[in-house]
Amino acid sequence: MAVTGSASPQIARIKLWLLWGLAVLWLVDTALQFQPEMFSVDFVSDIMKPSIASNPSLLGDVASWTMGWVSPHIAQWNWVFAFTQLFIALSLFLGLIRKYRPAILTGLVVSILWACVVWVFGEGTSGVFTGTGTLLNGGPGSVLLYLFIAVFCLLPDRFWDLEARFCLPRDALALVFLYGALAQVLTPAYWGSQGISVLIEGQAAMAPSWMLPTLTPAVTITHADPVLWNAVLAASLFAVAGLMFGRRPKTLGFVLLALVLVAMWYWGQALGGVFNGMGTDPDTPPLFALMAIPSAVIWHRQRQRRQAGRELQAGTAQSSPA
Numbered sequence: 001m002a003v004t005g006s007a008s009p010q011i012a013r014i015k016l017w018l019l020w021g022l023a024v025l026w027l028v029d030t031a032l033q034f035q036p037e038m039f040s041v042d043f044v045s046d047i048m049k050p051s052i053a054s055n056p057s058l059l060g061d062v063a064s065w066t067m068g069w070v071s072p073h074i075a076q077w078n079w080v081f082a083f084t085q086l087f088i089a090l091s092l093f094l095g096l097i098r099k100y101r102p103a104i105l106t107g108l109v110v111s112i113l114w115a116c117v118v119w120v121f122g123e124g125t126s127g128v129f130t131g132t133g134t135l136l137n138g139g140p141g142s143v144l145l146y147l148f149i150a151v152f153c154l155l156p157d158r159f160w161d162l163e164a165r166f167c168l169p170r171d172a173l174a175l176v177f178l179y180g181a182l183a184q185v186l187t188p189a190y191w192g193s194q195g196i197s198v199l200i201e202g203q204a205a206m207a208p209s210w211m212l213p214t215l216t217p218a219v220t221i222t223h224a225d226p227v228l229w230n231a232v233l234a235a236s237l238f239a240v241a242g243l244m245f246g247r248r249p250k251t252l253g254f255v256l257l258a259l260v261l262v263a264m265w266y267w268g269q270a271l272g273g274v275f276n277g278m279g280t281d282p283d284t285p286p287l288f289a290l291m292a293i294p295s296a297v298i299w300h301r302q303r304q305r306r307q308a309g310r311e312l313q314a315g316t317a318q319s320s321p322a
Helices: 009-033 041-052 057-098 101-121 142-154 168-186 196-206 209-224 226-244 251-268 285-291 293-319
Strands: none
Touching: 009 057, 009 101, 009 142, 009 285, 009 293, 041 057, 057 101, 101 142, 142 168, 142 285, 168 226, 168 285, 168 293, 196 209, 196 226, 196 251, 209 226, 209 251, 226 251, 251 285, 251 293, 285 293
């Protein structure tokens, strides 16, 4: 428990799950960053440049200047990117395995700083400020979720009252899904023929061949009735936000969350592009699953209480005189 800085066994356990999840995902990101394509100009033209285009004007100018500075030496810079992520992953693994809290703190602080850099210069703030950052296409950005989870792990116990009316580590997932629902509704392009179907078509163009038999029909279906499918998606996101928010998350919320995450990850993000040689991370759904852990813990505790209550009632009824 001391390794997480939490006096509560339950909070310590949740933080350990989050820390192990972060460590594994940062290690996966490191492996993806070592792909041969990441050392070529393709990394700049296919990943950095399109991402920077989604930045607001001020950040976009800074990011464009940075890209112009980095591009001529992208191979050397990619070693820096990869080893930074490796350092984060190894710091977390070392701290968790050796129960060495300073290593965990170092990994979390570096991950927060690195996430800020990558969110602006690598993900272009994921279109959050320009009206294109929907959950379906990877908004609000995987590294921003890394940042959220790292901050949650650093928060003292007083911020982790899972029974409170509002608890940030517990309710952050619902708030992000509320943002995603609003973004899905307020993005005009998704209500036209150039909406969801075009996004899936773009993923199909970069996906491995074994995914095409399931991606191509989805393009046809969503193109046939774009308004219906966008309404279904937006309603699902609103439903997840409502069902997962608060101190009494609903079973239906977890079921719907799982379905939405699978749909977004497979059809909307082609599993983060990790099979096409140009994916830098598995994208947002695995991180959303990590963020659901606090709600899952309070949901499980409530089920145990209800079960104990039913057993107590049954025992009382059996012991009562006829």
